[in-house]
């Protein structure tokens with residue numbers, strides 16, 4: 001496979017082409033030190049509301065603040081607790097309240113410094129406080145750098161299911177400092193890798209082969225890591241530019257998510273049991289096995305996907321989740337809340353093989369239920 005050539009210098013830039021709302025994703029080691037200058041270039045003299053979590057604040061906030069100060073940007077920090085539980089109504093309300101209590105104005109800027117939880121939450125807050133403030137994404141997890149910081153899906157979870165309240169709200173800029181991934185736990189790095197593999201499995205079999213050969217290098221660092229982040233962002237930027245609000249092809253980015261989201265809701269969004277990328281890993285294997293069971297996809301391809309995700313250390317079966325899952329009727333209720341449901345019918349991302357995913361509308365719930373039973377769910 002030919003990956004796009006590195007740009008001169010240590011920075012890669014991917015453009016999300018959405019006309020007047022288009023933006024750059026800048027990728028590279030040490031980028032946080034340039035964050036102030038890059039934000040000031042777009043928002044001169046703005047005050048920066050930094051939304052972050054306490055873990056990221058401890059590790060990377062000093063460098064981010066120093067960069068803002070060097071560019072003459074005033075700032076205020078709004079920390080939340082780390083973890084999926086922060087993508088909730090109470091934390092959303094509290095953050096809106098804290099921003100309104102500060103001196104921030106509509107022309108100031110929100111910076112989401114953290115993983116996907118922070119990006120989704122901060123993007124939602126930025127989209128509604130004072131009817132909308134601009135925001136920039138400064139993703140600090142692999143998952144956020146390759147996926148959640150790009151494309152403008154923002155929101156929170158509810159007791160009915162994942163991401164069920166939110167808005168499409170594109171950032172003005174994404175700054176992905178790949179060096180900050182050095183402090184990420186191996187478990188969280190692996191979780192992000194599930195979304196990297198997803199791009200290969202959707203429509204890029206050469207990328208999947210490259211991942212099979214290079215995954216260890218991505219875990220080690222540059223240059224494979226930067227290559228994987230940039231390639232993933234290029235893939236996501238293409239899909240988002242073609243279908244910003246998921247009227248069609250964007251649904252492919254949901255490969256593995258119908259099962260995965262139901263499992264995340266099933267464990268009560270408890271990251272000790274299952275984090276998003278792990279749910280995606282299990283969900284992706286299930287989507288391939290479900291496709292194979294229906295005769296759509298060669299069984300060897302499903303096995304190959306499972307083998308690869310397992311080799312990097314990701315969970316691939318529902319039985320890999322510690323603790324007890326809810327029963328299948330409850331999982332089916334969460335699946336029925338999936339945002340791809342149309343006129344009451346389930347939509348799944350299924351596959352004809354590696355890199356040959358497609359959108360299947362009107363999937364029979366009884367077939368899904370039977371498949372989950374045979375796959376050991378809800379026991």
Ligand SMILES: NC(=O)c1ccc[n+]([C@@H]2O[C@H](COP(=O)([O-])OP(=O)(O)OC[C@H]3O[C@@H](n4cnc5c(N)ncnc54)[C@H](O)[C@@H]3O)[C@@H](O)[C@H]2O)c1
Nearest residue numbers: 055082083115116117140141143147148153180183184276
């Ligand atoms: N909007 C989208 O398009 C989209 C796409 C994919 C996922 N998501 C959402 O993203 C969320 C998952 O994101 P995530 O996996 O980044 O989880 P996360 O934001 O919870 O981060 C994972 C953990 O890593 C810690 N962390 C973050 N950066 C760190 C660093 N550099 N060093 C050390 N620790 C660090 C965090 O404190 C947290 O404990 C889910 O809510 C999911 O639904 C959204």
Ligand SMILES: O=C(O)C(=O)C[C@@H](O)[C@H](O)[C@H](O)COP(=O)(O)O
Nearest residue numbers: 147151153162163250253254257339
């Ligand atoms: O950007 C998208 O579109 C995606 O589906 C990316 C997913 O990885 C991500 O988890 C997203 O938040 C899921 O979207 P949802 O609409 O199913 O909540």
Ligand SMILES: [Zn+2]
Nearest residue numbers: 195257276280
């Ligand atoms: Zn995802």
